[in-house]
Amino acid sequence: MRFIELGLAERLSNDLEKIGFIEPTEIQAKTIPAILAGHDIMASAETGSGKTAAYALPIINGMRNGSKPLPRALILVPTRELAVQVNDEIVRFANKCGIRTATIYGGVSMFNQIRMLKKGVDVIVATPGRLFDHITQGNVNLSRVQTLVLDEADRMLDMGFTPQVRQIVARVEGPRQTIMFSATINKGVEKSGEEFLTDPVNVFVNTDRVEPSSIDQRIHLVEEEGKTPLLVKLLSEQDNELVNEAGAEPNKHLPHRTVLVFTKTRHRASKICKRLNQENISAGEIHSDISQNKRESTLKRFRAGEISVLVATDIAARGLDIPAISHVINFDLPLSAADYVHRIGRTGRAGRSGIALSFVSGEQRYLVRDIEKVTGRSLDPDSPFGKVRSKSNESKNYKGQSKSKSPWQRQDRSRPEGASGHQTRSKPSNSRGHQSRPENQTFNRNKPKYEKPAHHTQKNRSGAAQGKQNHGKLVIRKI
Secondary structure, eight states: OOGGGGTOOHHHHHHHHHTTOOSOOHHHHHHHHHHHTTOOEEEEOOTTSOHHHHHHHHHHHTTTTOOOSSOOEEEEOSSHHHHHHHHHHHHHHHTSSSOOEEEEOSSSOSHHHHHHHHHOOSEEEEOHHHHHHHHHTTOOOOTTOOEEEEESHHHHTSTTTHHHHHHHHHTOOSOOEEEEEESOOOHHHHHHHTTTOSSOEEEESSTTOSSOTTEEEEEEEOOHHHHHHHHHHHHHSOOHHHHHHTTOOTTOOGGGSEEEEEOSSHHHHHHHHHHHHHTTOOEEEESTTSOHHHHHHHHHHHHHTSOSEEEEOGGGSSSOOOTTEEEEEESSOOSSHHHHHHHHTTSSOTTOOEEEEEEEOGGGHHHHHHHHHHHOOOOSTTOTTOSOSOOOTTOSOTTSOOTTSOHHHHOOOOOOTTOOSSOOOSSOBOTTSSBOOOTTOOOOTTSOSSOOOTTOOHHHHHHHHHHHHHTTOOOOOOO
16 A cells, blocks of 8 residues: 555655655554544554654645645644654655744743744644743744644643643634544543544554564563663673574674663663763763753764663653664663553664563562553563563672572562552551541540559640540651
8 A cells, every 4th residue: 555545645655655655554544544534533553653654744745735834733742852853754754845844842942943933834843831931922823723733642641731731722723633642542541632632533553562562571680789780781791692582693792782771760860871881881861951952962873873872761761763772671660551661662663673671679560560461461470461571690689699589589579459550658548648547447535545643633644645646646658
């Protein structure tokens, strides 16, 4: 099937073939005709399946014959890196046909963005925060927007972005077509999307497989203090098993491949990057403490192969398309299984194979359970899904702990049944967030805590009463 058979203009279809887009992917084949027909869309497909082109091509198709220099399409994305990437894809697909685009995101001066908006643009790719700043300052008018896209819809519809998204959508006054795309869309996202969609067409491709089947997923059982030495070892020494299963030649060193390492904090990302460079492993870092210009420069060097390891927080987890990434390493597991899916989706893209490694300490074992439920794959030795896919030979503690004493054998730290992906208190709480007494715990308020001497004064009795009130007070241990 050719793109022209989906309803795209012949010229656009021919231009796509010149840059290597011969046949549409499944998600493209199922959504492009519906978008061209003007339907609202709620679509989900595995990472690396071509979702950006699925909504970008119909937008370009409707503008190729020329349009007024007003924003006719608005694409909202959660991160700056994704905004730049989506804009670059639109420019590449449009092939200099005169479509003007603008990327609007924070971390850089507003001056150049204001200048672009004043000249007039056809397509705006923006993060919600900075775009709303421009709206309040009167730099942009969205009343003529005809197509609204929420890329990474599950992230755009969470409580962090939803208020700003509502305010922005309220500025789109006329009739519009709304399109939502993500690799992970659950029932909650579908319900939230009803606020913005009108009689949508739902397209779910490979809903039973949220991550590409070409990704080999593994865990390494290792304590926190052993993670950094293990990472250095994997990146600096030969690991024939890892490299061979990634499709490389035998005896090839991992540093010659492209590796993306995810951490949970900015400080840890900086610390790991510094350690890797000390070990003569070329590494760079991106996170919110890094200036936008430096983040873009680091990504450019990573794409070009000038650095082999990129250490990042979750700002690099969504939409980042670097096909050469062979390994994704979760130095810290994310609290959300959906974030795990997006992270490992940075490898195994466009039909390539990839390996996703996760370093799991005893405290993080419950997170593996959530991931297995979402992906349907066995990662943990004690998983209800069956035997572990691949056990680490590096699970021992690097301070001399015996290999036989794994974190699992010393203490069972599995998550309590019914617990969420976040840390929970050991005692229940009431609706106001205060500690409450367990349902099966009762107190005899008439019985004193201890026998008081008969000569106690009223003051002492008041003090004892106060002590009785404090009796049974729950102490929360910080973890």
